Amino acid sequence: DAGVIQSPRHEVTEMGQEVTLRCKPISGHDYLFWYRQTMMRGLELLIYFNNNVPIDDSGMPEDRFSAKMPNASFSTLKIQPSEPRDSAVYFCASSWDYQTGELFFGEGSRLTVL
């Protein structure tokens, strides 16, 4: 299996622009997670889906952030408008059952907002 695939790997944009991050989970995994990693706040859960349905979005910072999962093989995280404080590495992860404690992470999307 190819693993969790994220794109883009790097994104540099200007404040106010829309940013869309993409994720393809491992086939057969029912859970998909979006995490954000910064030096100050560590690895934070933003949202997770089960069978394409958002289960917990309480970690989404504000209305500027939105996430969708239109089908089992694709998810997007959108930031509109972006701000410098959104600069971080955004990880997508998938799992067949997170209660096993095992998530499979993608390589991450490093976002820089100028």
Add this chain to the structure above:
Amino acid sequence: GQSLEQPSEVTAVEGAIVQINCTYQTSGFYGLSWYQQHDGGAPTFLSYNALDGLEETGRFSSFLSRSDSYGYLLLQELQMKDSASYFCAHTGRRALTFGSGTRLQVQP
């Protein structure tokens, strides 16, 4: 609330044994996981404890005490390639919540 505490940095020499501790507070708990992350890389799963006791996987072992809300990761026969950040994470009502990570430096 949910929180995990682990030391920010640990230094050890090649061939040694190191233990990274993790204490947690959570209102719902299924188990404790450990992840490794090299600089610039993604977190990768190392181990999971749902029950009290020791789980061994090669050079790595992980321990959990649910009554003490405590766990640790034990790394034996340290190698230079073990230099990385190590995260504990508890599985609960909010899926996986990660600690802030322990940066391990292995010196020759």
